[in-house]
Amino acid sequence: MALKGSAVLTWGDSCSNNPSRLVSNRVKNLNTANNFVCFDWFSGNRATKSVEDENPAKPTIENHVSKGLYQDLSLTSLPKPLTVADLTVTPNNDTKVRISFKGLPGSYSEEAALKAYPKCETVPCNEFEDVFKAVELWLADKAVLPIENSSSGSIHRNYDLLLCHRLHIMGEVQLVSDLCLLALPGIRTEQLKRVLSHPQALASSDVFLSKLGVAVENVEDTAGAAQYVASNGLMDAGVIASARAAEIYGLNILANRVQDDPGYITRFLVLARDPIIPRIDVPFKTSIVFTLDEGPGVLFKALAVFASREINLTKIESRPQRKKPLSALDNFGNAKYFDYLFYIDFEASMAEPRAQSALGHLQEMTPFLRVLGCYPMETSL
Numbered sequence: 001m002a003l004k005g006s007a008v009l010t011w012g013d014s015c016s017n018n019p020s021r022l023v024s025n026r027v028k029n030l031n032t033a034n035n036f037v038c039f040d041w042f043s044g045n046r047a048t049k050s051v052e053d054e055n056p057a058k059p060t061i062e063n064h065v066s067k068g069l070y071q072d073l074s075l076t077s078l079p080k081p082l083t084v085a086d087l088t089v090t091p092n093n094d095t096k097v098r099i100s101f102k103g104l105p106g107s108y109s110e111e112a113a114l115k116a117y118p119k120c121e122t123v124p125c126n127e128f129e130d131v132f133k134a135v136e137l138w139l140a141d142k143a144v145l146p147i148e149n150s151s152s153g154s155i156h157r158n159y160d161l162l163l164c165h166r167l168h169i170m171g172e173v174q175l176v177s178d179l180c181l182l183a184l185p186g187i188r189t190e191q192l193k194r195v196l197s198h199p200q201a202l203a204s205s206d207v208f209l210s211k212l213g214v215a216v217e218n219v220e221d222t223a224g225a226a227q228y229v230a231s232n233g234l235m236d237a238g239v240i241a242s243a244r245a246a247e248i249y250g251l252n253i254l255a256n257r258v259q260d261d262p263g264y265i266t267r268f269l270v271l272a273r274d275p276i277i278p279r280i281d282v283p284f285k286t287s288i289v290f291t292l293d294e295g296p297g298v299l300f301k302a303l304a305v306f307a308s309r310e311i312n313l314t315k316i317e318s319r320p321q322r323k324k325p326l327s328a329l330d331n332f333g334n335a336k337y338f339d340y341l342f343y344i345d346f347e348a349s350m351a352e353p354r355a356q357s358a359l360g361h362l363q364e365m366t367p368f369l370r371v372l373g374c375y376p377m378e379t380s381l
């Protein structure tokens with residue numbers, strides 16, 4: 001099923017970021033010898049079973065032939081053997097995939113999906129939770145999710161959701177969001193009394209909006225603000241949104257590139273049900289999440305596993321463990337410490353021995369470790 005236009009997917013929201021809820025989601029059918037170490041980590045589960053245990057009925061050529069799959073085939077129509085390149089779907093691949101995103105058509109998240117997959121069919125969703133569920137329920141093939149931006153940093157809600165869902169990061173997209181001031185046709189800037197948009201877009205054009213001297217109103221997404229102003233014929237209201245939103249909702253662009261920082265960038269993750277096979281022929285990044293026991297220098301020691309192998313970290317984020325917020329009670333039952341989850345992105349592929357040994361070393365000191373994804377780095381804007 002695919003949703004078009006302003007139909008938006010929605011489900012009830014329920015989630016906790018407790019790692020103990022995670023169920024093993026070991027990758028199946030990727031049983032080549034050099035993949036194992038890393039793929040066991042995708043589950044975040046310490047108990048390890050062999051891949052063969054999970055794959056009792058492996059497809060074999062004999063099975064296919066006995067089912068007649070290879071009968072009556074001329075040489076030219078024989079299927080080509082799969083290669084790593086076939087299994088690794090990278091952004092910029094033009095296949096018609098369905099991509100879920102939060103917001104209405106014309107939002108920056110949709111623009112990010114179209115940047116990664118120019119011919120994709122986009123699936124608008126109401127909430128971030130729905131963006132994940134659309135992929136989990138096979139309504140979409142992949143999801144695009146904003147994770148951080150250059151003006152206010154991490155989008156914390158999405159870090160939490162990455163952990164309580166079991167999708168894998170398979171790519172990243174960096175988008176320079178050019179923010180525009182839009183209004184109904186015929187309306188001039190001086191007539192505006194208020195401007196509606198996503199809180200992040202409003203915050204990122206603070207200098208411009210302060211000069212205008214208008215009130216600001218938060219809306220769920222930039223394109224939603226454009227649709228609201230257009231469909232209600234609001235003559236006193238402007239919108240901060242994309243040029244594409246202006247076109248879709250019939251608004252005029254009163255000012256272009258109104259963001260305070262001309263190089264304002266949002267980084268999005270591309271998520272899928274299965275991980276991609278890590279490679280070494282292009283630069284790869286790996287994202288992980290782990291917990292640490294309490295003690296002096298534990299984070300220092302955890303980070304040293306990367307430093308000692310010359311692995312560059314590009315991001316570190318900590319989030320409270322909501323289901324287990326406090327640890328180390330003293331004799332009077334007073335909690336002494338907050339418990340945290342640490343999210344790290346590092347510049348190495350899980351196909352590299354140095355990344356595998358770093359994670360092996362880290363695993364020795366962590367009660368919980370999960371690989372969220374290993375994916376090609378976006379190297380251009």
Ligand SMILES: O=C(O)C(=O)C[C@]1(C(=O)O)C=C[C@@H](O)C=C1
Pocket residue numbers: 102103106107108109110146149155177198200201220221222223266
């Ligand atoms: O509202 C949108 O258009 C979005 O795609 C969301 C979002 C965000 O979550 O930060 C993405 C980029 C823009 O800078 C503003 C908002």
